[in-house]
Amino acid sequence: MPSLKDLKNRIGSVKNTRKITKAMQMVAAAKLRRAQEAAEAARPYAERMSAVMAGLTSAAAGSEGAPRLLAGTGSDQRHLLVVLTSERGLAGGFNSSIVKLARQQAETLAGEGKTVAIMTVGKKAREQLKREHGQRFVHHVDLSEVKRVGYDTARGIADEILDRFEGGDFDVATLFYSRFETVISQVPTARQIIPAVIEAGKDAGGASALYDYEPGEEAILAELLPRSVATQVFAALLENAASEQGARMTAMDNATRNAGDMIDRLTTVYNRSRQAAITKELIEIISGAEAL
């Protein structure tokens, strides 16, 4: 049986924890709104880009001499997994679910006898993958200095990926990130970026025929493909930022509620013990008086 003083201290400490988690929840809510706005603002560019790409790629995909970023290297033996996570924890299952997906993929590919290289973005992916897949790490991008994810960050990552592709380090690159669906639901997603996946369904065939291209279609495509990689990395980073804050908000909301429950429970125990102590003292006094 803990003493009354211990209980009181315990209640005090849980109350402090609740204050912290509550504050973190509110900070996450504010950041989430900003992250969602950023994702919203970036959408027009990404949409136009993919519409133009869809038109160009459907024409070029079948042709001879299509760029390697589109057609691939003709092999799928070497894979690069780009795992995007955050720098900070305390965001529920956000980081672990991305890492879990990446780990499964790495194991499946390795099981098929393929070469797997891993590039990590954000501290958490590195920490969680280090033990099992440390020997597969080829590069790490540190985001701790980045206050707000900008296009420059994405371009840095994309350039790194493209350099390795040009250097012949891998055949297929896949991004792992968390897609933001709602505040309470974030879906870990794998998305192949090299070779480019042609998005079907957008009336691409009809639109492409109507455009004149200056310079030629191939020159534009060669120019656009690297940009498209950067755009996709940027979109993934933004989705990730929103997901992280969403996950943190939910996690901290739960933590705040749990702390509240715990305080209630402890307070009940505390009150009971206090009453028991009083009753005990009374009994002692009364039985003392009776004995006289």
Added chain:
Amino acid sequence: MADTMQFDLVSPERNLVSVPAREVRLPGIDGDLTAMPGHAATIVTLRPGLVTVVDGQGTATEFAVTGGFAEITGDSVSLLAERGHARADITQDIYNEMMRDARRAKQAAEARRGTAGEEFVAAAAKMLGDMEALGTHVGLDPNQSTVPD
């Protein structure tokens, strides 16, 4: 035929400008061109330079872009640029940053001369040249930015 068309300047981070325009003069990679309402649908890549947008009243507004591409249809021009600034907003600092990026790109191209080919280096050099020309044109000094290490 409508006498204006929609002009959008879009950067990866946000929509920068969205206005009606009577004509848009673009720095195409193979030479300047002007788009007016009813222009044939075209997609054109841009070199660094100034984009001039003339609105319905005939007032011209200029924007500096660092390349990208434009999608022209009969009733709209959408310009997708990695960086775009109104001419009035460009400071020496912003310009220095653009120059630094261009210089860095050229250095990277030269370092990969062997694998990427001479054409690639020439393209990067041309890009830097265009960027210098842009600076001189708007009255900024292209030599202030230092080459990064």
